[in-house]
Amino acid sequence: MKITSLLTAFGLVSLIMQTPALGKTPAELNDLQIAHVAYVADNIDIKYAHLALALSDNQAIREFAQTMIRDHTAVNDQALALLKKLGAQPQDNLLSQTLQQNSVGLIDEMSKLRGAAFDKRYAENELAYHKAVNKLVEFSFIPNIENAEVKALFKAGLAIFQVHEGHANMMVKSLR
Amino acid sequence: MIDKVSTRDAKKNTAAMILAAGLGLALANAATAADVSAKTHIIEISKFKFTPNSLQVRPGDTIKWVNRDIVPHTATAKDKSWDSGTIVNGGSTRLAIKQDLRFSYYCRFHPKMLGQFEIVVQE
Numbered sequence A: 001m002k003i004t005s006l007l008t009a010f011g012l013v014s015l016i017m018q019t020p021a022l023g024k025t026p027a028e029l030n031d032l033q034i035a036h037v038a039y040v041a042d043n044i045d046i047k048y049a050h051l052a053l054a055l056s057d058n059q060a061i062r063e064f065a066q067t068m069i070r071d072h073t074a075v076n077d078q079a080l081a082l083l084k085k086l087g088a089q090p091q092d093n094l095l096s097q098t099l100q101q102n103s104v105g106l107i108d109e110m111s112k113l114r115g116a117a118f119d120k121r122y123a124e125n126e127l128a129y130h131k132a133v134n135k136l137v138e139f140s141f142i143p144n145i146e147n148a149e150v151k152a153l154f155k156a157g158l159a160i161f162q163v164h165e166g167h168a169n170m171m172v173k174s175l176r
Numbered sequence B: 001m002i003d004k005v006s007t008r009d010a011k012k013n014t015a016a017m018i019l020a021a022g023l024g025l026a027l028a029n030a031a032t033a034a035d036v037s038a039k040t041h042i043i044e045i046s047k048f049k050f051t052p053n054s055l056q057v058r059p060g061d062t063i064k065w066v067n068r069d070i071v072p073h074t075a076t077a078k079d080k081s082w083d084s085g086t087i088v089n090g091g092s093t094r095l096a097i098k099q100d101l102r103f104s105y106y107c108r109f110h111p112k113m114l115g116q117f118e119i120v121v122q123e
């Protein structure tokens, strides 16, 4: 059980480790590429949440999933409003694409599960995913973002996702 | 505060909260003799905290929650006897204080967010 969440976390960590070989580390991304990664990461979590609402009957899981949709949508709306204000477009990049590809595999895997098995897997993935993304945001993105407003938004976003990480941790424990 | 003004405000607030929340909250009709000194207490929701986290209120007072966070929150009685409904970024909601109101509350969206108020009844 632990192994699956470790693997998920590792999957993300290893992709982050691999990217330098291809010429870009997360630290080398520009603000607009970072914004794109964050936008994709938000949308991936929203997709996981929709899967949970389609497959789970567990009230705590459903409420958590609804909070993920509500909060990640709110953050994305703020991000888009800020980019519009700055007259900028988020830039697609390799890290965004790799995140996206990873999520397809995970959705495929999770959509085959039902009942308690799904709930457990979803909760573990939410914990692992928020942990990995928070690490990326805190240590690779925030120190490297140049625009002050973008940086402030990422700091606010990180605080939100840390709350989600705590909430996911609580859920994982309660499902054990 | 003048008696009539605060009474009118309290009624307006009651209507506003029901509208905002879209829920039939058990709200006090705050027009009581205590209105002369009725107060509106503001609780800021920021960084996933209710501030002040704990406060003293009196029947006839109003609590106003203002959400400064990007994400929506709620103020919901622990026993669910009252519920603000969704309070979006920059939005606010009000609750008229009745003597027997349940005073421990949380955010339904983020259950680790807790707050409370103490209802002090005057002799």
Ligand SMILES: [Cu+2]
Pocket (backbone or CB within 6 Å): B072, B073, B074, B107, B108, B109, B110, B113
């Ligand atoms: Cu909340």
